[in-house]
Amino acid sequence: xxxxxxxxxxxxxxxxxxxxxxxxxxxxxxxxxxxxxxxxxxxxxxxxxxxxxxxxxxxxxxxxxxxxxxxxxxxxxxxxxxxxxxxxxxxxxxxxxxxxxxxxxxxxxxxxxxxxxxxxxxxxxxxxxxxxxxxxxxxxxxxxxxxxxxxxxxxxxxxxxxxxxxxxxxxxxxxxxxxxxxxxxxxxxxxxxxxxxxxxxxxxxxxxxxxxxxxxxxxxxxxxxxxxxxxxxxxxxxxxxxxxxxxxxxxxxxxxxxxxxxxxxxxxxxxxxxxxxxxxxxxxxxxxxxxxxxxxxxxxxxxxxxxxxxxxxxxxxxxxxxxxxxxxxxxxxx
Amino acid sequence: xxxxxxxxxxxxxxxxxxxxxxxxxxxxxxxxxxxxxxxxxxxxxxxxxxxxxxxxxxxxxxxxxxxxxxxxxxxxxxxxxxxxxxxxxxxxxxxxxxxxxxxxxxxxxxxxxxxxxxxxxxxxxxxxxxxxxxxxxxxxxxxxxxxxxxxxxxxxxxxxxxxxxxxxxxxxxxxxxxxxxxxxxxxxxxxxxxxxxxxxxxxxxxxxxxxxxxxxxxxxxxxxxxxxxxxxxxxxxxxxxxxxxxxxxxxxxxxxxxxxxxxxxxxxxxxxxxxxxxxxxxxxxxxxxxxxxxxxxxxxxxxxxxxxxxxxxxxxxxxxxxxxxxxxxxxxxxxxxxxxxxxxxxxxxxxxxxxxxxxxxxxxxxxxxxxxxxxxxxxxxxxxxxxxxxxxxxxxxxxxxxxxxxxxxxxxxxxxxxxxxxxxxxxxxxxxxxxxxxxxxxxxxxxxxxxxxxxxxxxxxxxxxxxxxxxxxxxxxxxxxxxxxxxxxxxxxxxxxxxxxxxxxxxxxxxxxxxxxxxxxxxxxxxxxxx
Ligand SMILES: [Zn+2]
Ligand SMILES: [Zn+2]
Numbered sequence: 001x002x003x004x005x006x007x008x009x010x011x012x013x014x015x016x017x018x019x020x021x022x023x024x025x026x027x028x029x030x031x032x033x034x035x036x037x038x039x040x041x042x043x044x045x046x047x048x049x050x051x052x053x054x055x056x057x058x059x060x061x062x063x064x065x066x067x068x069x070x071x072x073x074x075x076x077x078x079x080x081x082x083x084x085x086x087x088x089x090x091x092x093x094x095x096x097x098x099x100x101x102x103x104x105x106x107x108x109x110x111x112x113x114x115x116x117x118x119x120x121x122x123x124x125x126x127x128x129x130x131x132x133x134x135x136x137x138x139x140x141x142x143x144x145x146x147x148x149x150x151x152x153x154x155x156x157x158x159x160x161x162x163x164x165x166x167x168x169x170x171x172x173x174x175x176x177x178x179x180x181x182x183x184x185x186x187x188x189x190x191x192x193x194x195x196x197x198x199x200x201x202x203x204x205x206x207x208x209x210x211x212x213x214x215x216x217x218x219x220x221x222x223x224x225x226x227x228x229x230x231x232x233x234x235x236x237x238x239x240x241x242x243x244x245x246x247x248x249x250x251x252x253x254x255x256x257x258x259x260x261x262x263x264x265x266x267x268x269x270x271x272x273x274x275x276x277x278x279x280x281x282x283x284x285x286x287x288x289x290x291x292x293x294x295x296x297x298x299x300x301x302x303x304x305x306x307x308x309x310x311x312x313x314x315x316x317x318x319x320x321x322x323x324x325x326x327x328x329x330x331x332x333x334x
Numbered sequence: 335x336x337x338x339x340x341x342x343x344x345x346x347x348x349x350x351x352x353x354x355x356x357x358x359x360x361x362x363x364x365x366x367x368x369x370x371x372x373x374x375x376x377x378x379x380x381x382x383x384x385x386x387x388x389x390x391x392x393x394x395x396x397x398x399x400x401x402x403x404x405x406x407x408x409x410x411x412x413x414x415x416x417x418x419x420x421x422x423x424x425x426x427x428x429x430x431x432x433x434x435x436x437x438x439x440x441x442x443x444x445x446x447x448x449x450x451x452x453x454x455x456x457x458x459x460x461x462x463x464x465x466x467x468x469x470x471x472x473x474x475x476x477x478x479x480x481x482x483x484x485x486x487x488x489x490x491x492x493x494x495x496x497x498x499x500x501x502x503x504x505x506x507x508x509x510x511x512x513x514x515x516x517x518x519x520x521x522x523x524x525x526x527x528x529x530x531x532x533x534x535x536x537x538x539x540x541x542x543x544x545x546x547x548x549x550x551x552x553x554x555x556x557x558x559x560x561x562x563x564x565x566x567x568x569x570x571x572x573x574x575x576x577x578x579x580x581x582x583x584x585x586x587x588x589x590x591x592x593x594x595x596x597x598x599x600x601x602x603x604x605x606x607x608x609x610x611x612x613x614x615x616x617x618x619x620x621x622x623x624x625x626x627x628x629x630x631x632x633x634x635x636x637x638x639x640x641x642x643x644x645x646x647x648x649x650x651x652x653x654x655x656x657x658x659x660x661x662x663x664x665x666x667x668x669x670x671x672x673x674x675x676x677x678x679x680x681x682x683x684x685x686x687x688x689x690x691x692x693x694x695x696x697x698x699x700x701x702x703x704x705x706x707x708x709x710x711x712x713x714x715x716x717x718x719x720x721x722x723x724x725x726x727x728x729x730x731x732x733x734x735x736x737x738x739x740x741x742x743x744x745x746x747x748x749x750x751x752x753x754x755x756x757x758x759x760x761x762x763x764x765x766x767x768x769x770x771x772x773x774x775x776x777x778x779x780x781x782x783x784x785x786x787x788x789x790x791x792x793x794x795x796x797x798x799x800x801x802x803x804x805x806x807x808x809x810x811x812x813x814x815x816x817x818x819x820x821x822x823x824x825x826x827x828x829x830x831x832x833x834x835x836x837x838x839x840x841x842x843x844x845x846x847x848x849x850x851x852x853x854x855x856x857x858x859x860x861x862x863x864x865x
Binding site for chain 2: 264
């Protein structure tokens with residue numbers, strides 16, 4: 001047998017699984033890709049074969065209009081890859097279809113989290129902590145200042161503002177995959193039954209969520225309605241449309257943004273956000289560190305985000321850790 | 335403190351000026367004295383608590399969080415107060431009520447350097463994150479939330495429907511929490527008694543002259559000197575020197591305080607004497623020489639002897655008890671000329687008018703001037719009264735065209751405030767020879783303005799993608815991007831390796847199209863020195 005864990009190799013363009021000749025979330029086209037979830041920086045088009053959950057494959061099909069070599073794996077299912085590598089897909093709680101990938105080879109266990117969160121989300125099953133030797137984690141909100149408040153507080157903030165200015169509308173910028181649907185589902189959970197208006201770019205993904213059984217209530221397209229119809233309503237758009245000409249068709253929108261970055265005032269100001277909503281689909285600092293303690297791996301590898309701080313925390317807690325220099329991962333608007 | 339913290343948060347997130355004015359006004363009307371007075375002071379001039387420094391906050395945090403994690407967090411947020419407000423450990427409430435603004439001010443002003451950390455910590459424990467942010471901003475004296483002192487005063491004036499000019503005028507004679515000002519504005523009491531106080535009067539300002547031609551029969555021209563605009567006030571036996579923003583800079587220029595002992599108010603340009611530049615009576619040194627004297631709280635004898643200050647007079651607002659602000663510029667100018675002999679010529683002279691046959695001739699004169707102490711021309715309507723602020727049609731400034739040079743971006747630093755997550759401060763250089771023959775770039779200046787938000791994002795992306803080295807908040811780039819840099823003048827300087835320093839450099843255009851080796855050489859920049 002070769003040296004421990006020599007079969008799993010962090011390369012600049014993704015994590016390479018040598019015996020199976022496949023990549024996890026590669027940032028360029030490869031023969032075989034194991035994809036954790038549908039966000040663009042993790043799921044790229046053009047691979048020969050893509051192994052992912054059925055939901056993730058459906059999202060990729062929607063985005064890239066191709067599904068070459070799609071190989072679905074359900075949550076909890078294990079597939080055998082070449083070279084004696086077993087891969088199991090485990091819920092990550094990040095967005096619809098998001099999975100952690102457990103790899104087992106020669107008695108060694110590696111978990112790649114992709115992106116994950118620990119909070120309740122009505123649109124996807126919750127994260128499951130799986131014991132392993134190497135835990136490969138994200139660190140998007142890997143700074144101790146990031147504490148996401150309960151989502152109920154943020155919903156209340158939005159609904160109070162809407163009630164206080166019923167002649168206007170609240171325009172919420174939310175990432176088109178995951179965040180938008182979660183915000184809508186949470187609004188429904190908070191008892192908001194009025195129609196919610198969508199930017200055209202949101203429609204397909206919302207419909208796809210509904211096909212997978214997520215109830216989003218009555219959705220309408222902004223383009224089908226007059227300005228006055230939308231007074232007192234919530235409108236959801238991609239963050240890029242917030243300060244766009246497009247928003248001129250809305251009745252005096254109160255600009256809101258649903259993102260974990262909204263914890264920092266200057267981040268909200270950069271986007272001219274009047275109503276910051278601290279809502280994230282990633283683990284916050286307390287959850288990142290608690291998850292490492294819970295999983296209790298021999299070694300922690302950190303893929304992307306604020307890796308320096310999480311690395312420092314591992315050092316301070318006598319945990320073996322390293323930061324991987326991966327390229328091509330962005331901070332999503334999460 | 336809750337209402338104040340809510341106001342600060344709302345102001346941070348409110349982009350529109352009118353909405354900001356409304357928010358401040360609402361707070362000022364709804365809040366009792368003296369809380370609102372302290373809040374107004376915090377929003378306008380800032381409160382000063384000498385015992386509390388930014389380092390006090392840092393030290394408090396070092397006892398509560400690992401220093402590396404603190405630094406990483408601080409760098410990300412870009413603001414010490416906000417970082418601390420987010421990282422402050424939540425303690426179980428001991429039941430003490432949230433302090434009022436007045437209580438906070440009382441506690442902070444009664445602390446000394448030894449007790450400040452503990453007192454500040456106790457206050458932080460009693461507040462939520464918003465309250466902690468407002469407290470730390472207030473305690474360190476710099477709100478930096480996009481509210482200018484002027485905006486706060488306009489909000490005050492609008493809240494109580496009083497003229498902002500009067501607010502400005504009374505302001506400088508009063509101390510926070512401004513009980514007399516509130517009594518006057520909010521409760522119809524008599525105006526504050528300012529008769530015998532050496533108060534600042536807001537300056538009359540000029541619009542830039544844009545492609546208009548003016549008739550010199552209506553407008554007089556004079557030089558615009560490259561010093562600092564000052565107002566000298568003598569009243570009630572005291573003399574003050576005020577800067578353009580109304581800051582009292584008398585301690586920095588004691589010779590002017592001594593030289594001006596007649597009741598009156600004068601407007602002029604403060605310059606430092608030197609052999610460098612012509613002028614009419616004795617030369618003015620370059621702005622660099624003046625820079626040596628600015629910002630000092632005390633001045634050495636040596637400094638006074640080497641770089642004596644004097645004022646080149648532009649205007650007179652009051653003289654011997656007579657208010658001249660309503661009079662036409664013509665009349666004020668005449669008065670200025672006749673009063674000049676009453677002032678010591680060691681410290682005062684007159685800004686000469688520029689005589690020209692017509693406007694085109696004036697343009698020729700403007701182009702032809704080589705004097706480095708001249709920034710351009712001022713054009714003043716002969717019948718203009720002296721009005722606070724910028725009024726269309728009265729005064730124009732006609733600066734010399736900026737100089738331009740192509741430089742290469744070398745280093746980029748993270749900005750602060752709203753730009754904290756962008757690389758927005760740029761150092762650039764020129765070639766010290768032929769770049770194709772192995773010449774190197776030498777830094778010639780720094781700029782952080784002149785580009786739009788969209789351009790900033792593009793440059794930021796360029797910096798991130800083309801980083802070759804990192805030094806804390808600074809990134810060294812691969813030196814591939816060319817900036818066309820505009821600047822007012824260039825001087826010899828020992829501070830830069832290139833031996834040159836620019837004045838007022840700003841990014842004029844971003845030359846995405848231009849290869850770096852085609853940027854300018856140091857020699858080209860040196861040729862633009864005007865002396
Ligand atoms: Zn993601
Ligand atoms: Zn990600």
